[in-house]
Amino acid sequence: MRIFSGIQPTGRKHLGNYIGAIRQYVHLQDEGDPAIYCVVDLHATTIAYEPAELRRQLYDTTAILLASGLDPARCILFRQSDIPQHTELTWMLAATATAHGDLNRMTQFKEKSAVQRELVSAGLFFYPVLMAADILAYGTDLVPVGDDQRQHLELAREIASKFNSRFSDTFIVPEGRIPDVGARIMDLQNPDKKMSTTASTEAGTIFVLDEPKAIEKKIKSAVTDSGSEVRRGEGKAGISNLIEILAVVKGVSMERIETEFADSRYGDFKTAVAQAVVEYLAPVQAKYAELRDDEAELEAILADGAAKASAIAAPIVAAARDKMGLGRPVA
Ligand code: ATP
């Protein structure tokens, strides 16, 4: 089973990214044939950014992935812009298998374009086509992502099918893998919205690299309801979110958390959540501190990953190019 996923080097990675995506990447790395993980720097250029900052955050994200347990000996880890097939295939798919109307319906485009101050770029509109190219260039069977990527994944499947029916079977139509618990961690200050790199407040977002004190403060000031019972339900989005976080972090069911804290007050429950999250992230933070400064080593890992990624993507994109009638005919 071929596994592929991408993660943006924008902003600082948060607990939603860790629980919804990175945790799955690590679990799946031995099940992939191979498992391929891509730091999608081209996607990050679709909103305002600084080139030097992008480079820095590329290393930050790579080091976080390694610190979380990705092992370059057991998976392929590479940088999107190192492999030209991603951009080439984006054009091919956009021109022949992507409906403009489908892109127009993408909720993430609507949300992100609404808050762009300077330029709403055509690249932001094409973002889901680039994501489809990432996935299809590798003959991917399974794509682990968080819940917010459902619509983009559905579009990637649609694009693959359209291309296949027009030019004959070329691409595998991929399946998504969205975790049952933890696929949509909510903003602690605004529990009706997902925790997000670009759209959340600092106080509502727990970053993977936050100091223990900051984590405690954010969880203790998380917005809850006027009730007092630690259980999920209508009007209890804040408490439900904390229950979900604690369940994932402790590796138990949400029911078990509700039973365990049935007699607790919100304050004590929040203390327990804070302590568990601090302990959960501590080993990642320690490992990150060891790895982050050696940028030459990070580059060496990415270069090795790019060589392996290229060997997979090149023949798949060459076959698609040939079917489209482009380039010199393949004998
Ligand atoms: P933004 O929130 O600004 O759109 P992002 O954090 O979603 O950015 P990425 O870093 O590329 O962007 O996301 C990496 C992975 O994290 C994706 O698989 C995404 O589905 C997942 N993810 C993002 N936010 C959450 C969340 N709040 N809960 C669970 N998973 C999430």
Ligand code: LTN
């Ligand atoms: N759009 C995704 C990141 C992404 C991705 C991919 C995920 C880019 N290419 C390919 C899975 C497969 C996001 O989470 N923001």
